Amino acid sequence: MEKKKPVTQESFAFNDSAPCPTVPVPAGPIPAPPPATPRNKVTLTVDGKTVQVPEGSTLLEACRTLGIDTPTLCFLENLNPVNVCRVCVVELEGARTLVPACSRPAENGMVIRTDSERVRLSRRMVLEFLASSVDVSTAPELQAYLERYGGQPERYGPAAPAAGEPETERAGAHCPTDGQTAATVAQPVKIDNDLYIRDYGKCILCYKCVKRAVRRHRTPLPSPWPAADSTAASPPNTRFRSRIPPVSIAETASGSVPPEP
Numbered sequence: 001m002e003k004k005k006p007v008t009q010e011s012f013a014f015n016d017s018a019p020c021p022t023v024p025v026p027a028g029p030i031p032a033p034p035p036a037t038p039r040n041k042v043t044l045t046v047d048g049k050t051v052q053v054p055e056g057s058t059l060l061e062a063c064r065t066l067g068i069d070t071p072t073l074c075f076l077e078n079l080n081p082v083n084v085c086r087v088c089v090v091e092l093e094g095a096r097t098l099v100p101a102c103s104r105p106a107e108n109g110m111v112i113r114t115d116s117e118r119v120r121l122s123r124r125m126v127l128e129f130l131a132s133s134v135d136v137s138t139a140p141e142l143q144a145y146l147e148r149y150g151g152q153p154e155r156y157g158p159a160a161p162a163a164g165e166p167e168t169e170r171a172g173a174h175c176p177t178d179g180q181t182a183a184t185v186a187q188p189v190k191i192d193n194d195l196y197i198r199d200y201g202k203c204i205l206c207y208k209c210v211k212r213a214v215r216r217h218r219t220p221l222p223s224p225w226p227a228a229d230s231t232a233a234s235p236p237n238t239r240f241r242s243r244i245p246p247v248s249i250a251e252t253a254s255g256s257v258p259p260e261p
């Protein structure tokens with residue numbers, strides 16, 4: 001019986017059908033990446049100053065280009081915007097409502113005001129609502145925003161006594177109060193084990209943790225807020241995709257993740 005010859009780099013190079021034990025390394029210098037496609041610029045006015053940003057940029061990026069410090073709570077550079085906190089709103093000339101800077105794309109000719117009375121009032125209200133219903137004692141950034149906008153969460157009255165597990169009724173639900181005290185999401189801390197401790201009394205529902213975990217693990221988290229029927233098991237998610245679209249409050253509360261459009 002003829003003895004089989006060992007496969008070498010040389011014999012392999014002339015025999016395409018032979019199994020390749022190694023991945024050939026291309027010779028020569030490492031090829032340079034193709035040049036980035038230049039992006040068109042859009043020009044807009046923010047607080048009276050003209051600024052140019054690449055097409056597709058958000059108003060928040062335009063503000064930051066000008067060094068305008070716009071508050072954000074639910075925004076993170078590496079997550080899709082969820083638009084839930086609304087503390088970043090700005091005034092867009094010609095628009096009926098304030099617009100969230102973190103997700104609204106900049107367009108040519110826009111005129112934006114980031115520090116008008118209307119913007120300041122809206123931001124103050126958002127921050128006051130949060131600080132009066134959530135324990136923000138461990139959130140120095142939010143407290144700094146409160147101070148900046150003159151928030152007075154104490155004007156809603158002292159915190160109402162903790163009322164069991166309000167989130168089992170509805171995500172972020174507040175229980176009715178006597179009208180003299182502020183409704184809160186205060187509730188007992190949930191200690192599952194030494195590593196997994198959930199204090200929903202401090203959760204502002206920014207969804208950063210949900211978005212981060214969904215994107216990283218491509219699987220639904222145990223929702224930060226249980227489904228309305230706490231006895232019903234969350235359905236298993238089989239709709240994983242490479243890009244996860246924003247998760248709405250209702251979808252998150254039910255433990256499901258929407259399909260990519």
Ligand code: SF4
Pocket residue numbers: 202203204205206207208209210224
């Ligand atoms: S627990 Fe999640 S949703 Fe709540 S404040 Fe923290 S990061 Fe945001």
Ligand code: FES
Pocket residue numbers: 071072073074075082083084085086087088089100101102103
């Ligand atoms: S940071 Fe823009 S909506 Fe929350």
